[in-house]
Amino acid sequence: MTDLPNNVSARVAALFACHFFGFGLFLPFFPLVLEFRGISAAEIGFILGAGTIARIAASPLLSNIADRTDQRRLSILVYSIIGAGFISLFYLPGGLLLAGTAMIGYMVIKAPILPLSDAYALDTARNTGADYARMRLWGSVGFVLANLAGGVLAAESTAWLIVTLTIAASLATGFVVLSLPRQQKDTGDKLSDLEPGASPFAQFWFWPVLALLGLFQATHAAFYGFGTLYWRSIDVPDFNIGLLWAIGVVAEIALFTIAGKLSLRFDPPVFLFAAGLAAIVRWGLFPFAGSFLFMGALQVLHGLTFGAAHLGAVAILAKVVPQRWSGTGQGLLTASIGIQTAIGLAVSGALFQQDPHLPFYLMAAAALAGCVALVFAAPVIRRHIGREEA
Template sequence: MNQSGPAINVRVSALFACHFFGIGLFLPFFPVVLELRGLNAQQIGLVLGTGIFLQICANPLLTNISDRTGHRRYSILAYALLAAVFMALFSAAAGFLFLAAAAIAYMVFKAPVLPLSDAYALDVSRNTGADYARMRLWGSAGFVAANLIGGNLATETGSWLMLVLIAVSCMATGAVVLSLPRQRRRKKGHEEPADTGGNTPFRTIWFWPVLVLLGLFQATHSAFYGFGTLYWQANGVADMAIGWLWAIGVIAEIALFTIAGKLANRFDPSLFLIAAGIAAIIRWGLFPLADTFLSMAALQILHGLTFGAAHLGAVAILAKVVPSRWAGTGQGLLSTSIGIQMSIGLSVSGWLYAADVNAPFYAMSMISVVGTLAMIALTPMVRQRMAETAAEGNA
């Protein structure tokens, strides 16, 4: 590890914390803000689903531009500041079309910040030996802090302050990224294999079904992200308690990230994803049956697996098969895969929720069954591809 390693670790951790503080307000409570602005369930699903669909179109382009120019830090800065501008416009907008346009634009420009931050953090991990999961857990900590604050702001009188804090988090993300040094993309002990198009997995057939599957595990959260807070509110759960429920889930995620480095030495990324799928089957299948705070909290603990294990498994697979030169593009494609499926999931969940508030969660449990079985079937091939890539790198 070079001498600047610890200082870089702290700043990368701060980058994740600032970014996820805004996400921790937006993700659970923005549907409430939309409802307070007069949107119904179908309109909320349409706005969120359309925003994610447009992220699908923009994310690969925006992350690939960053990789081609080699300016990840400046790309993160530009996208974060644009997101802040559109959140400010949303705060001042009136009427469904203007509200929708500002919200969707915020979602589009905020989206590439995370895959580019992940790519930067993976470079830091390679160059300094830092533990990616331990840096990433500070993003989860920022998310928890925002959950607890947002639980008090998800009201008619407090929602404006929530929007201000979301915009401030974007500006803080830009400020932190300016303090980060440029990372050299290298491997210790040997040169990285040439990473021109022929040696990347993007042009291979096997990569794309695997990418779809990696995105599916995160997309099973679509019903919860879109309607979890509204579901709890409709069942009489207090706003402060809802904030704690979101926080419990992310605390479980932090706990996993804390020990993930040790687990990764014993279990390969595919097993992380299989564990995530099994947990999702249980979590979403029992979600409508939980009628006490304790039972709801118990299911939220599974978020450490349904999100945390799925994220670490997906990132690890991509890090092993995609050259670091194109890590931003690889992470952007993962975000696109998640986005396509999340967009579909949110839109469908909106219609299912309008018909039966329990139906979206049962649907996510069934989808998790499909994803888990598919991951089990593809695990031998994924392991083979990771081994082949490692062998090429050591050749």
Template sequence: MSSGSRGLGARISGLFACHFLGFGFFLPFFPLVLQARGVEPAHIGYVLGGATILRILASPVLSSLSDRSGRRRRSIFLYSLFGGAALLVFLAADGMPLMALAVAVMTIFQAPIVPLSEAYALSAVKHHGLDYGRMRLWGSVAFVAGNLVGGWIVQVSQGVLIVVGMLVGKAATGLMAIALPNPSEPASASEHRDSSAVAEDKEKPRIFASPVFLAALLCLGLIEGSHAAYYGYSSLFFGRIGISDSLVGLLWAIGVIVEIGVFAVIGRASLHMSPLIMVQIGAGAALVRWTLFPLAENVWAMVPLQCLHGLTFAVAHFGAVRFVAGLVSEKWSATGQSFLASASGVLMAAGMAVSGPLYRLDPSYPFWLMAVCATAGSIGLIAMRGALVRQQQKYG
């Protein structure tokens, strides 16, 4: 690998790191920021829930606009800029309506950044031989750093510094994006792209409306969304079986550390496995993890289940991203990734909504439902294998 390719890989790693650093401030701590700004607890759910719906809807639309123009790095820069401006409005806002509007705008422009970054990274993998896993792992590292720093900040401020941390993340993301080179590819690939550009433009609506693509999204969303009960109720379950708060944090950290380790080595492993096999490995691990999760009675039983996070998330996500990239043309890669993110988001939200009533009935039920979801997604992909392979052969 040339020094230029290594430099490109470092910049893409930095892009992931900058975005997920800001997200590491946002995800755990932004509800506390809203509370500190005087938003009633009941209204916090409405603000964040409405923003989630807008994120799911906005991601494919804004990603498609970027794909159509072919200016992904400039789009990331502009979307980061607009999102940062919305955060400044949030800081200056006096009253919930304006704060809610600012959060909505910020979320809309935050939505396409990861799909666009994924598409740029996958293009670099294809044309420069870079390792996607080793670039993406820095996003996980930065997310953990944001969690740790945010946990300290939130104890010494009323939330303003959390928003400042999010602003730093957005500004850094925009600067890293605009510092990336324009996508380059071999001359033969460029000539082929020029000759087929019109055909790809015409084919784009058919790609994303095809039953094969939509069914694949449903199956992949079921597998990735099978983490819903974990994200929503695992900490409650840990406490229920007598695990202390400090050990709860340790258990979560174990999962993320294993995830980072898997991303570090998965690039080479993927040379010997198809994306579909990787997704199936993740789904199989999810079946084991969520079936056994409610049966674990202490922290020692939970540790190996947390280690499976490297398979249920990292391997499944890596496989899903590559899988979707193989179903669509490179021109519309970011749009394809945004549909994957939206499908996973919808099914994750639905899983969390259903998990609440199930947890009240019996704490085991939501986790067992997640095992069923992962299994259903896996069976669906197996049933469609022939049609999916034919679709991938067009662009793989």
């Protein structure tokens, strides 16, 4: 095991916190920034749709470049600086073209930062025995803090501060990664580049498993797209809606806090089973939650539906993908989640217009299908995990 400085895990936690602080400002509040610039709702939808498609394509490609050049830290630094440059375009006067360039450019160039950060954190956990989940939870903390800050600044007169803080978060991500040590190559990788067909990317079993890993996260599509609209349609106050979102993130943080101990008792497929079963309960009961207490109880399940699904997926990829290509593997997972979530959003939108309950029933059905598929996939996953650990 390679000895790294004792505070490396703290710096990796700071890397996640800085990245997710920027993401927590960008995701909820930049549509407002666009609206303040006179961009119409239809144009905002076009920008976000085009940016999402481009981001899904960019994540594995840009992550793979970092892996091929063996420059993960430098890549995160460069991508962060360029991302700050794109957001800086909002300081310039301009309309749809300038705003679209800034938004789409930022979404594309920032796409590989999370998979590359995950890859670095997983390597740190493997090399030092650090707890990946405890490092990753600070990303959730950063996201919540950004939500709170953005909520205070979500007015036309202070929108420039949202832009400034997003730029600062992007630059801080780059500066933090500069403080991280270079990780040594794992010369013990059993899947060498010199062995044709040895890479999991060249094997058929990998791609259905990758799709399955993405499916468990994609069961959140209806909630991410229409959860707030659904709650507002049944007259839940905006303040309570904010509390409900916060409960979900706190539950996620709580799971990350204890996940290291859980992983000693349960293997990654068990985390996925837990996520799938929790999703069946959460989304199946979502339309029946008529009280704040009931809604809050279902939000607690976010710790499993998101947190357990994330931990199980990244752990599986960390065990079956060679260390050198771990950034590419995590980038492919991000793409799998993105593609299936986009499909889920599109279908959920059509169903929501017919009946606001239907999208959540669809998510419960998707989770059930995922659990059934996992029954057949788990032996394959465990066999390949065992092969790597042998």
